[in-house]
Amino acid sequence: MTNDTPRMNTAPLNALPRGFRFAATNCGLRKAPNLDLGLIIGDEEVTAAGVFTQNLVQAAPVVLCRRHLHKAASRMRAVIVNSRNANCATGEAGVAAAEATAHAVAREIGCDAEQVFVCSTGVIGIPLRTERILNVIPALIKAADRTAEGFGGFTRAIMTTDTRPKWAASRCNLSGRTIRLLGCAKGAGMIHPNMATMLAYIVTDAAIGSPLLQRALNLAVRGTFNSITVDGDTSTNDTLLALASGAAANRTITRPDAEYRRFLTALENVCRSLALQIVADGEGATRVIEIEVRGAASDDAARQVASTIAGSSLVKTMFAGADPNWGRILAAAGRSGIKINPRRTNIYLAGVLTCRGGVEHRFSERNAHSRMLRDFVPVRVELGLGRGRACVWTCDFTADYVHINASYRT
């Protein structure tokens, strides 16, 4: 199912996990009719897990989500998300705004406020017009349904500088039951691996205990959401939530057994697809660059080298021009803080060996250039020092990134 993603505007009906309803509306934070408020409701209490930004500046809704997850991980009911305003650096008023939103949703569906997650994304430091959100909550909850349109609306309501909604689906079989996983994400700028680095939501009808769901989520993010970068800036609002309704009626996963591992694989597939969609839609980006580092002394060392290359402005601008300037990749590896030996280093650009043993390997510039013009460009760096390996995804750095960010608020 994951492979359907690029070809379809929204998830098909048979991808929707049972036990959830979705809704979206315009509440006046953005200009109508643009959607700016989205909702996910569990029919019953659902099991939840979450990972959040490691930035020390954290938005009020992030603080609220952490607290509610801690109190009610196995009995959550709803997620409400607004775009346009991050409700970050907004002080006590921001905390009150997030809490009032949770209370309003809880009152309407008849649960405790701590069973509601609240998320925000958008500009930092501007007071949130909470009354606009509160006004529409009753109608929003009433409109929630289990249709592809409902889910599609939710994926669009959470967008900011994203140019398209991002979703991914996966399935697995657990104790004879077909389990559905469906995720969506927003994020195009302020993207740098340090937990979730964006907003993302994954719903599933699997029955799974909350410690195991959290464990699976922590594992799944490492090679997916935490392995992407757009601009090196870690957001203040990063939130990834997973909700499991249990409506598939499989035998509840409570141990890290074979069924857990099958679920984990399906979860990783959704996370990887969403992470790559975020990079592909990176602000101003025209292509996805995969930086694979092999032969490092350890996986961690490989990851650090790959991250340094992926974060280099000179490397990223070079991909905007499809210029096979491998020296910049070598130079970035050299400043990564990891001990490398240039004489053992090989670099493949879009499958073309350009650098062998730290010096140029004769190659066709025209061939490398035309391969670098593709949507997906793999780069492989072999360090020749050990068995450590890692993969990090980034996008090219174009003048449009600057145009988008030079006056984001105006």
Added chain:
Amino acid sequence: MTNDTPRMNTAPLNALPRGFRFAATNCGLRKAPNLDLGLIIGDEEVTAAGVFTQNLVQAAPVVLCRRHLHKAASRMRAVIVNSRNANCATGEAGVAAAEATAHAVAREIGCDAEQVFVCSTGVIGIPLRTERILNVIPALIKAADRTAEGFGGFTRAIMTTDTRPKWAASRCNLSGRTIRLLGCAKGAGMIHPNMATMLAYIVTDAAIGSPLLQRALNLAVRGTFNSITVDGDTSTNDTLLALASGAAANRTITRPDAEYRRFLTALENVCRSLALQIVADGEGATRVIEIEVRGAASDDAARQVASTIAGSSLVKTMFAGADPNWGRILAAAGRSGIKINPRRTNIYLAGVLTCRGGVEHRFSERNAHSRMLRDFVPVRVELGLGRGRACVWTCDFTADYVHINASYRT
């Protein structure tokens, strides 16, 4: 004298330290008549000090400079520099090219090869056409003179993407003698503090022992060359050399006394001016941004917060648009790895208090915007945690940076 810099095309004759001659030529690495080869010769042996890139990928000439400095710090004779080709990632052929250049200069002026520094800057990974350099060395040495034009030619011969030559002069009085210091630098991209981050040369007629000259240089770079960033990429060729001829005939500085401190101050003035000129001429840059962090737990902590802010693409693009989006500065501070407390954090943008205690302080957007349009924009971040402070300089990040770097080689 330092203050003359912005108003003059090259240093006036009376700024030239005694005991040195300068020359520049086109040797065919760049299209004629563009200068691509520069030379500094000491009339006699001179004392030298140097700092070099910390990148593990180091160009052949950097390795040679380190070795020659180690062998002959108190009896160097010449520096030869080519632009257009970095002679980096060029293997044994690159080492041979740097050595052949040193030998040719030494033969012509009658000294040992180890008394000659060789520097290169330009594209990485392309074989250096050494024969073009060797061919012109006799004429280059013959042309060397003690004129402002000779020095001016040298400052232009070392340029790559620089839009203008960069030089600075300073004076001090030591044991009744007037000491002259004159420096020049190149660098616009691949600029990030980790030693010298560019090519720079400072000549002086002071008499000073080589350990003291090295000590002064190490101290001077910390708050100057090592406190600037353009794009976060540390070069493979960074080299800063200081040469002291002793021709001013002051009492030789051999201890860290009051005279040494006066010399250090003059040296720091030259380094600071050159460092700021590099930032001002950063690729695509339209303005210099000073990030001052106060109230950190330590100076090192302040430096790390300032560096993170100065390196943020979102902060740098915001300055391209003169958008007073202080939330990005707060978010960058929050991900710096240093423990900050947003509630104690104040942010001044171009002198305007925009954030107080982690939340917006009401300010005039129009006023802040128009102040942010100036050539030099100070930012002050107060953390309210201690007495640590640091200052880092960066430039705005414009679409022109991308245009320059998307196809640097073509």
